[in-house]
Amino acid sequence: MKKGTTFAFRNFTQLFTLRSSLNARNLSTRPFPDYSPKRPSVRDTELVHQIANVIKLRRAEPLRRSLKPYECKFKTDHLIWVLMKIRSDYGLVLDFFEWARSRRDSTLEALCIVAHLAVACKDLEAARSMIRSFWERPKLSVADSFVQFFDLLVYTYKDWGSDPNVFDVFFQVLVEFGMLREARKVFEKMLNYGLVLSVDSCNLYLDRLSKESDEKAARVVGVFREFPEVGVCWNVASYNIVIHCVCRLGRVSEAHHLLVLMELKGYTPDVVSYSTVINGYCRFGELEKVWKLIKVMREKGLKPNSYTYGSIILWLCRSCKLDEAEEVFREMIRQGIVPDTVVYTTLIDGFCKGGNIRAASKLFHEMLSLDIAPDVLTYTAIISGFCRIGDMVEAGKLFHEMLCRGLEPDTVTFTEVINGYCKAGQMKDAFSVHNHMVQAGCSPNVVTYTTLIDGLCKEGDLDSANDLLHEMWKIGLQPNLFTYNSIVNGLCKAGNIEEAIKLVGEFEAAGLKPDTFTYTTLMDAYCKAGEMAKAQEILKEMLGRGLEPSVVTFNVLMNGFCLNGMLEDGEKLLNWMLAKGIAPNATTYNSLVKQYCIRDNLKAATSIYKDMCSREVGPDGKTYENLIRGHCKARNMKEAWFLYRGMVEKGFSVSASTYSALIKGFFKRKKFVEAREVFEQMKREGLAADKEILDFFSDSKYKGRRKTDTVVDPVDEIIENYLVDEELKEAN
Template sequence: MARSMISSFWERPKLNVNDSFVQFFDLLVYTYKDWGSDPHVFDVFFQLIPVTCTLTAFKDCDKTAAAIVVFRSFLRISEAHHLLLLMELKGYTPDVVSYSTVVNGYCRFGELEKVWKLIEVMKDKGLKPNSYTYGSVILLLCRSCKLAEAEEAFREMIRQGIVPDTVVYTTLIDGFCKRGNIRAASKFFHEMLSLDIAPDVLTYTAVISGFCRVGDMVEAGKLFHEMLCRGLEPDSITFTEVINGYCKAGQEHEGGLVLYRGMVEKGFSVSASTYSALIKGFFKRKKFVEAREVFEQMKREGLAGDKEIFDFFSDVRTQKLISVRVFLLKCAISSKIAQKDRDLFTADYQQREDVKSRSCKEAAAG
């Protein structure tokens, strides 16, 4: 398709070159914006500019911004920035959208120094960075664990009269939660509520995850309930974070199993790590029937035990338990487990012993 577009451009020399170029520009930008294609086709675009000696198409900022978005989508940030410079050389000033798109692109690649320089250029040209611009920078700073700088960029955004949106607040909350600073995350969460900025599912998931990380399942449970009261439907990530939190806090039966069953009923996919957390939690508390229930459900869904689950069973065997038989004997003497659980483990143990015995006989025969 790219070849036919180029041929069409050159096969009509009697047409006004500028008009032909504008038509070509439109086809190039919007075709590849909507469908996607080989990004190398844009090399042709840059070759055509000096040949035609025209940039009139750039007078339409919407078209230029669209081209820059396409470049960013293909992760060709240098080309997008080059397009900005070409516009400026021809006397056209790119708009905030174009600059912010390039800023976002550099943020994706972690080019913080280039980001700050580009923002300064924007300000020098009288262009005011918007919420999208600052949001991109704050996201990069949070991912780089530069939370103090992220908060400073956030405060600068407010000083500039730009009202942060849900995305910006969620980015900060998630950043602080992942670093274990739940106090700062809570501050931003309550701040956005006081400003009537509605948190979404991602916001609640981030702050709930933060409380789960520090083991405060009471607050995590309250927020989960508050989320439901607001009419927000938890997604699989929300469920997984809360379930893992309950398991780490030793509340897999009271909270984890209940949420797990609700998750299954709603048709959400349960990750292997969530299954692993539940199984490990139940084993630690000697809830073997529940552990088997979860494990059987895991197999029904076609999931194989991941490394974490296998490592757990290995840990159980090495934690001062010479064998399952000795473990069961100790539990039976102290009456720590029910008869049905002892029977279950005895059957599993006997099955493993039979397999082991057959393997030894086959090896000896061979």
């Protein structure tokens, strides 16, 4: 027999044995025992009689006052005897029980008795609270106390309540405390007495089991098949729990089969049933099956809800298909389904991560106009979006608005804002938010501290960064590799490469292995210091450790070759990358383009530019700026102007230095109209011209030109406006 067949046979045998055992128990039930408590002495009988009478006759008074004379004589044993006298008055039972256990530890037997009386009076919440209180107190052995508790519930059942719901409550508390093994034993023990748990209790067990580890959650289907054998009648909620669990385990086809089976068994699937399977298919990107299920839903008169569409939108956002996600969102609205906060937050977060902050902001204001209240996650998403693009003014406003709405930021929100300020170089604001975070009782985590340390290192404040590192240790937070990499980067930027190497050795000795970023940072430092041999040694060490270099690693090396005049080595590196299938990006090419332009070798620069375009590597703003400046320097204004127009059409921002290069180039070629046009565009962009540019316009030799040249017609106005702008800047 094959191994797989043997395993399946063993499982079937075990299941058959269990079912047979359960059925056997169901057929031969045992009776509940008679209750026979300890008998009181004559003296105890008298005291119990007095206490019971006082409780009944003086019920309007607080028990602490009416029973004051009996406190010193009252013992634990008296509790059950008094309960026997007042059991018909449930209100008195509760009051007396609370009075008694506030003065003496009540016995587990007494607790079971009161739980029975509470259930008999339909006060299930009180019974649940009493049973829960037992599990909340320290105990020596969970297993022993569980057996003892169950046995006493059985022992007191016949004479104190005879309501099987008490076992439901007991079972539910066990499930609530995660005692699933003990809960299963209760289920089996009850079968011995001919009792079956309610479907609600069994659903609670299924639900909790489905949220356990994958190994334990896999048992849900087995339980779902076994329990009906002993009388449990599942309902739609039961099927929904199992479908959700199976989807969570990635078995969506099986979940879909359960959906079909559910209907064949006479149950009517609801919106939750379909939406759960739809969510499962969305996780695997099977949208064709999703739309088919939605069609089936509508045919059955079920209307997809916000959760149904939300699953589709979430998958599309995670797949960066934001236009499709918004189209589904609009279709949802056309169907008359009002999106909830979760759906809006999903879309806002998707657009923010995709860099389209304008679309995210529009959605955020749309939800506000519809009175759909944003929550902490919504604000965190939109704030994070503005932080990413460096708009800390808007991010700060939203953060303040969030606080005014009474929403408490969590660690993620605070850290995002701190990170935004750090990247913007606004360390004072970053620490202000950090202080607010601490005062609000929200503990900064490793990411928060690493963000602050990274910001300080980039500002060159290594002493403060080191202080924060020691503060982390002091409060018990273990710095991670990102923390150390930030400090290594700071040391390298400060030119202290040897100290950076020493730190790498220290954190490696502590068990943290340097990664690609660590080595790339060290290489960059050596390249900028002109020590190319050492940079290449670092690369060899990195490769020797089995670490995969990134494009950034090669870009660092390329930049080093170019900075140190080793252009031939740079081209060799580029060709090696291409031969190895490592795709260079615009930054890789830019280093070569820039250096060839500086050396006035525009033929080589243009060749590199054409090569990158032929390989479908899109030029970025730096590529255009390098080429424009190179052509301007060589007075090739036709080529420079062509590149400038292409740069603008592609949406790249033009820097003041590039505008200046164009103006100077046009002036040198006596193209005054074009120079004036570029200058006006520069002013419209809010960029200030340098003194040399103004000298071009104010030079007297241009003022005497004929009117047709009109470049310098309003020269005085140009200079006056520029000077006014500069004075305003200085005043601010």
